[in-house]
Amino acid sequence: MNAIAIEARGLSARLGDTEILHNITLALPRARWTCIVGPNGAGKSTLLKALAGLLPHSGGVALLGRPLADWPSRQRAQQLAWLGQNESSGDDLTVWDVAMLGRLPHQAWLSPPSAADHAAVERALRATQAWGWRARSLGQLSGGERQRVLLARALAVEAQVLLMDEPLANLDPPHQADWLDLVQALVREGKTVVSVLHEIAMALHADELVVMAQGRITHQGLCAEPTTHRALEAVFDHRIEVHALQGQWVALPRITSLPKTHHAD
Numbered sequence: 001m002n003a004i005a006i007e008a009r010g011l012s013a014r015l016g017d018t019e020i021l022h023n024i025t026l027a028l029p030r031a032r033w034t035c036i037v038g039p040n041g042a043g044k045s046t047l048l049k050a051l052a053g054l055l056p057h058s059g060g061v062a063l064l065g066r067p068l069a070d071w072p073s074r075q076r077a078q079q080l081a082w083l084g085q086n087e088s089s090g091d092d093l094t095v096w097d098v099a100m101l102g103r104l105p106h107q108a109w110l111s112p113p114s115a116a117d118h119a120a121v122e123r124a125l126r127a128t129q130a131w132g133w134r135a136r137s138l139g140q141l142s143g144g145e146r147q148r149v150l151l152a153r154a155l156a157v158e159a160q161v162l163l164m165d166e167p168l169a170n171l172d173p174p175h176q177a178d179w180l181d182l183v184q185a186l187v188r189e190g191k192t193v194v195s196v197l198h199e200i201a202m203a204l205h206a207d208e209l210v211v212m213a214q215g216r217i218t219h220q221g222l223c224a225e226p227t228t229h230r231a232l233e234a235v236f237d238h239r240i241e242v243h244a245l246q247g248q249w250v251a252l253p254r255i256t257s258l259p260k261t262h263h264a265d
């Protein structure tokens, strides 16, 4: 089995007249969670879209050892699930129907959903605790509730590789922790997760970090490695510091003039 889920070689991509990604080469390991981090405008979302084949690019991208362009589109959609940033999805659709959209790559043209499709949608809605809303329309949900339904849609695909752009947007801390548990369970099942995250402390729970700045990768490494922590601090202009706390890594903002009353001691 190929140990690499997604590989990019000499990947460049433009938005309008501007080249945003410059000659990126990287290999994302299979059955691992990799997090892409970096400052605003670094090109993280653009990279994720290019890896998903959603953006024209030069250079090569391979999914599970096979060039993206060589995949029949339906098979590719079965293997690669996508959760985008600020996605619009029909507000009039019910939560159930939105999650069922994730099953489209598995359904024959115009044929009704199978028992397997129903089971996958139920599993996904239960996993994101959205099952109780299945009869409500998407437009009636709050931002965080909506995000959990869109996550369920991505999970319902039951793909080998999941790409998620800011999946924690609008989620409260308990649901962020649930998302973490969910991703770790997916990885234990052998699935590959690649996410763009702004929440650095959450990102440090991943297996590997890809650190980006100005359309390039400045570092790729294990989350537990000191070199990864230093790369992270550097890319954010040393305005954060990574520390170990109770068996986790945390990223604290570096504030030079902390008022005395705010000191924990």
Ligand SMILES: Nc1ncnc2c1ncn2[C@@H]1O[C@H](COP(=O)(O)OP(=O)(O)OP(=O)(O)O)[C@@H](O)[C@H]1O
Pocket (backbone or CB within 6 Å): 015, 016, 017, 018, 020, 038, 039, 040, 041, 042, 043, 044, 045, 046, 047
């Ligand atoms: N249509 C466009 N034409 C030209 N440049 C664009 C276009 N859309 C986005 N950009 C620029 O591309 C760069 C990369 O954007 P991208 O969304 O990939 O960054 P990001 O790292 O995901 O940022 P953020 O953390 O703010 O979400 C940014 O500098 C952005 O201004």
